[in-house]
Amino acid sequence: MNTEWKPNNWIAVLFGVLFQPFVFLYVNRPRYFFYYLALTLGCIFLTQYPISAALFSEGGKAQYWPYAITIACAIHAYILSSNYDVSQKRSWCARWWTTLLCVIAVYSSVFLTKTFFYDVYSIPAASMSPALNPGDYVVVSKHGYGNYSYAGIPVWQSKSTQTVQRGDIIVFRKPENETTDFIKRVIAGPGDKIYYQHKRLxxxxxxxxxxxxxxxxxxxxxxxxxxxxxxxxxxxxxQLYTIQQNTSKPEFIQHYYRQQGMRLGEWLVPAGHYFVMGDNRDNSLDSRYWGFVPEQNIVGKAVYIF
Known part of the structure; x- marks a missing residue:
């Protein structure tokens, strides 16, 4: 049924500034929502590749792309609302409150997924090479590990219900530095004893x-x-994996974490803790140097690398 409805110009501008692609649901042009969404995701995608990252980084020619897309959405939405054909069929989403509900639903889904189920982490350093190299991304399963956060902000803490296996790659909060996420491989669990000498485990x-x-x-x-x-x-x-060693680099055994009652280079993992190491054995600051990872500090397990 046709209605004599017309989107409000200034609501369109406001939605364009605040919600970017979602404004085109309000002005009854859902196809533009997908166009602008694809454009935004494409720009995000390009920022992750070295060949184009320089253009989008600070100082690059395309560093202002978020502002350009925001302005384009606001102006385009204003033009569409000003020239709106009142005889066209009004979509179910062409109401300010339904558009707002769509925004809330999408962002709530993203928040819940990234907080409690899966999140994507970038690899900034080479401590896990060759499995993980700078510029790689890893999908981390967080469900059941009990250490739930969003963008580094703690949201919920509960008891872990997941089993951590030797050889798993995990994301965790390092003791005494719980504001930063680290990623290493689990070598030993509670009650295990490790001895690392002459670069052999x-x-x-x-x-x-x-x-x-x-x-x-x-x-x-x-x-x-x-x-x-x-x-x-x-x-x-x-579990079979590849490690990397620098043959010209000596062991820094004098800097190893010294556990009471154990030899230097030997550790007994306490209950509720794990011993982790980087695959790049001579370029990894791990449990050999600072000790054990408490179970409650584990954020999740790496399940996919790209």
């Missing part, structure tokens, strides 16, 4: 009758003939 699992150290399988796949790094395939509880 030894593990005694927490189990009845387990008292002898086991040398973790470590097979060289690329030596340092052409570079200073050697690659090894390490196998831990059935």
């Amino acid at each position: 030894y593990l005694t699992r927490a189990c009845d009758g387990c008292s002898e150290y086991e040398l973790i399988d470590n097979v060289e796949i690329d030596n340092a003939a052409k570079s200073e790094f050697s690659m090894y395939q390490e196998t831990l509880d059935g």
Whole structure:
């Protein structure tokens, strides 16, 4: 049924400034919503690639793209509302309150998903190379780990119901620096004993009758003939991954975290804690240097890397 309805020009401008693509739902042009949304996502996508990131970074020619899109949405929405054809069919979303509900629904979904289920983290450093390199992104499953936050702001804390396995890559808050998220590989869990010497990893699992150290399988796949790094395939509880070592760099054993009653370079993981290391063994500030990760500090587990 046709109605004699016309969008308000100034509501259109306000929505264009505040909600960008969503304004086109209000002015009854939903296809423009998808056009501008695709444009916004495309710009975000381009900022992640080195070939175009310089254009969108501070000082780059395209650094003002968010403001340009906002202004374009506001002006375009004003033009469409001013020239609105009152004879056209009015969509269900062409009301200020339904548009507002769409905004709330979308942002609430994003908030709940990123807080309680899945979030995407960027990798800024090479401590987890070669598995994770600077510029990579990792999808982290957060559900069940109990340490829920959004954009680094704590939202909810509960008891963890997930099982952390040796070999898992986890995101966590480092003790005494709980404002920053870190990502490392779990090497040992509660009750396990670790010994790291001459860049080799030894593990005694927490189990009845387990008292002898086991040398973790470590097979060289690329030596340092052409570079200073050697690659090894390490196998831990059935998980196969590649580690990187700098053959010219000595062990900084004098800087290792010293646990009372243990030798230097040897650690016994306390109950409710985990021992983590970076795959780039000679370029990783991890549990060897500052100790153990409390279970309540674990944010989630890496499930997909891109």
